[in-house]
Amino acid sequence: MITADSRPKLARGVRLQIDRVRGGFNLLAPEHVLRVNASSAAILELCDGQRSLADIVDVLASRYAVDRGRIEREASALIDDLVTRRLVERP
Amino acid sequence: MTAPAPFALLAELTHRCPLACPYCSNPLELDRKADELATADWIRVFEQAAALGILQLHLSGGEPAARHDLVELVAAAAQLGLYTNLITSGIGLDKARLSELAQAGLDHVQLSVQDVGAANADRIAGLRGSHQRKRDFAAWVIDAGLPLTVNAVLHRGNIASMSALVDEVIAMGAGRVELAHAQYYGWAARNREALMPDLADALAAREQLPALRERTARDITIDYVPPDHFARYPKPCMNGWGRQSLNVTPRGLVLPCHAAQSIPGLSFWSVREHALDEIWHGSPAFAAFRGTDWMVEPCRSCDRREIDFGGCRCQAMALTGDARNTDPVCVLSPFHDRVEQLTTAPRHDSYVMRGRPPRTPDRTLSPPERDDADDVEAQRPAPAR
Numbered sequence: 001m002i003t004a005d006s007r008p009k010l011a012r013g014v015r016l017q018i019d020r021v022r023g024g025f026n027l028l029a030p031e032h033v034l035r036v037n038a039s040s041a042a043i044l045e046l047c048d049g050q051r052s053l054a055d056i057v058d059v060l061a062s063r064y065a066v067d068r069g070r071i072e073r074e075a076s077a078l079i080d081d082l083v084t085r086r087l088v089e090r091p
Numbered sequence: 092m093t094a095p096a097p098f099a100l101l102a103e104l105t106h107r108c109p110l111a112c113p114y115c116s117n118p119l120e121l122d123r124k125a126d127e128l129a130t131a132d133w134i135r136v137f138e139q140a141a142a143l144g145i146l147q148l149h150l151s152g153g154e155p156a157a158r159h160d161l162v163e164l165v166a167a168a169a170q171l172g173l174y175t176n177l178i179t180s181g182i183g184l185d186k187a188r189l190s191e192l193a194q195a196g197l198d199h200v201q202l203s204v205q206d207v208g209a210a211n212a213d214r215i216a217g218l219r220g221s222h223q224r225k226r227d228f229a230a231w232v233i234d235a236g237l238p239l240t241v242n243a244v245l246h247r248g249n250i251a252s253m254s255a256l257v258d259e260v261i262a263m264g265a266g267r268v269e270l271a272h273a274q275y276y277g278w279a280a281r282n283r284e285a286l287m288p289d290l291a292d293a294l295a296a297r298e299q300l301p302a303l304r305e306r307t308a309r310d311i312t313i314d315y316v317p318p319d320h321f322a323r324y325p326k327p328c329m330n331g332w333g334r335q336s337l338n339v340t341p342r343g344l345v346l347p348c349h350a351a352q353s354i355p356g357l358s359f360w361s362v363r364e365h366a367l368d369e370i371w372h373g374s375p376a377f378a379a380f381r382g383t384d385w386m387v388e389p390c391r392s393c394d395r396r397e398i399d400f401g402g403c404r405c406q407a408m409a410l411t412g413d414a415r416n417t418d419p420v421c422v423l424s425p426f427h428d429r430v431e432q433l434t435t436a437p438r439h440d441s442y443v444m445r446g447r448p449p450r451t452p453d454r455t456l457s458p459p460e461r462d463d464a465d466d467v468e469a470q471r472p473a474p475a476r
């Protein structure tokens with residue numbers, strides 16, 4: 001499980017990219033494409049290995065008028081899921 | 092029927108290859124260097140692919156490094172935002188060229204490995220010294236900061252070393268390994284009796300897998316492609332014919348599947364004459380087995396028809412003589428006994444190597460003598476997908 005001070009980042013070889021044909025975003029990995037929606041993409045864009053989960057939640061809470069607790073739950077669930085799929089690392 | 096946008100394109104840049112693997116799934120008749128698409132043709136194909144919605148580009152062959160324009164091609168693909176994966180034997184790419192590829196924007200490298208020990212690995216690859224070269228190459232990939240997947244085709248000749256092979260791949264620094272049982276397309280069909288494991292060995296490999304995954308979970312992801320001849324139901328053909336991906340051959344024919352040229356009567360359009368979106372939506376070869384309308388019984392009324400799409404068209408063709416038939420791997424196929432005949436057929440251990448005349452099965456194997464990667468008509472396998 002991710003904690004507030006983990007600093008998640010996309011795993012090596014994984015890229016987040018806008019999809020100009022289908023709309024939305026994709027996480028591109030070797031032999032793997034995961035379609036992601038805009039709110040997940042906003043979280044993943046901030047997963048640079050520098051920012052902690054707490055920082056990421058701060059940025060998003062100031063950017064969108066959404067409850068901090070909700071953002072935190074959403075971000076942790078997403079990151080945990082992607083860690084299991086080895087698309088995100090939390091060193 | 093209109094098709095959604097495809098995700099992946101396999102660009103078979105060339106059929107030239109320094110190796111001679113007995114399980115090569117490329118066709119018996121290889122495209123010649125003189126017939127290969129030019130640099131500008133490939134770049135146009137990549138542009139059309141990106142516009143069509145392709146996200147992943149697999150650069151394959153043959154050995155893609157045999158193309159002198161490989162760096163230029165990778166740079167063009169990367170600029171288009173394509174996720175670019177190089178599928179290589181590791182032979183013919185030196186450290187300097189590899190770092191040029193990394194700088195050009197290559198995303199990922201997939202290296203084929205034949206076995207753990209150099210002696211047997213070189214025997215399978217048909218090239219002495221190839222295994223050590225692959226080890227060196229893997230180290231360069233890691234040095235270049237590129238993610239590495241190792242692909243190993245499993246068969247009679249190496250299935251016993253599956254677990255040791257995974258350890259070797261971890262030592263090479265790969266984050267992912269594909270253990271894919273041999274399939275019998277193209278050249279590989281000639282070596283079926285020398286490649287197909289005994290039932291007991293296939294089952295042992297499957298049973299070993301969970302413990303192997305658990306033991307190595309911290310170090311590596313294992314993707315396993317089971318041997319379909321021993322399964323109840325067939326593999327889902329490309330996740331549906333003409334549904335997610337396409338293949339371009341060295342001379343520019345666009346195929347729904349790597350082995351599709353083994354099906355007589357399909358007409359394939361060329362990127363020399365048609366744009367990729369025209370081909371995807373309009374080529375008769377793509378329309379032939381798209382969806383489920385083409386199916387015959389038992390697939391036509393089967394609940395699994397959208398799960399496995401009736402299995403493999405090429406296998407149905409090869410074993411029943413009609414590509415529309417249910418893949419005979421399926422226990423429901425009226426031709427299933429033909430698969431049983433194959434799985435119980437006597438085996439042997441000598442290969443018909445690519446690029447050389449067939450030899451009688453009881454002769455022992457010696458590595459071919461060749462050093463000119465450019466002009467040899469030898470072939471490494473296509474990736475297991």
Ligand code: SF4
Nearest residue numbers: 390393395396401421
């Ligand atoms: S009958 Fe056809 S659709 Fe049904 S399981 Fe067999 S191959 Fe698949």
Ligand code: SF4
Nearest residue numbers: 328329348403404405
């Ligand atoms: S027809 Fe067979 S060989 Fe071709 S993609 Fe489908 S499963 Fe693979």
